Every structure is written in structure tokens, then in C-alpha cells.
Amino acid sequence: MELTIATAGSELTPKGSIDLVSRHELVDAGRAVLDEHGALVLNMKGVDFMDSVGVGAVIELAKTASSRGATFALIEPSPPVQRVLAVTGLADAWPLENPTDTV
Numbered sequence: 001m002e003l004t005i006a007t008a009g010s011e012l013t014p015k016g017s018i019d020l021v022s023r024h025e026l027v028d029a030g031r032a033v034l035d036e037h038g039a040l041v042l043n044m045k046g047v048d049f050m051d052s053v054g055v056g057a058v059i060e061l062a063k064t065a066s067s068r069g070a071t072f073a074l075i076e077p078s079p080p081v082q083r084v085l086a087v088t089g090l091a092d093a094w095p096l097e098n099p100t101d102t103v
Helices: 023-037 052-067 079-088
Strands: 003-008 011-018 039-043 046-050 071-075
Touching (some): 011 052, 023 039, 039 052, 046 052
Parallel strands (some): 011 046
């Protein structure tokens, strides 16, 4: 399983699987975006698999953003991501729309 990550401003769009092998890549990319933009929008439309380690990576990024006073949103969750978020009780944990779209 492989993960590629596209970056456009404060938005990261991972494509593929977020698991033990790829979690560090996602966290590192997310931290870099937070360093540069002070905000992180995680567009999950291209994620076809996410396990508990992937959920942990998302939680880590959300906590990092919060500790820095930055905004964090998870948008366009794919059906597999929606299932994992629902099962873990995190479906309503973060905004599901891009905060820059509502300004």
C-alpha cells in the first residue's frame, strides 16, 4: 500500500493508504504545512484505506494544530475514512469543510 501527498497552500491531499508504513509521511507533511501556513486542511477524498494508526496520525495533526493556535479541518472524507471516523466516534470531531471556503 502506497501513499502520495499533494500540497496546495494549507491543503494536503493524501491519496492511497494511511497506515503504519505511511503515517510518518503524513504527519511530517502536515507539520510542514502548519509551519508554513499556520493552518491545515486535510482533504481525504483520495484515501482508500485508513487503519487505527492512520486515525492516530490525524489526531496527532489536529492536536499539533491546536497547540499552535492553528486551524485544522478534515474535508471530503472518502467512504472508507467516513466508516473509520464513525466507528471511532470521531465523525464530528473536526470541521468537515474548508475554513477558507466559508470566509
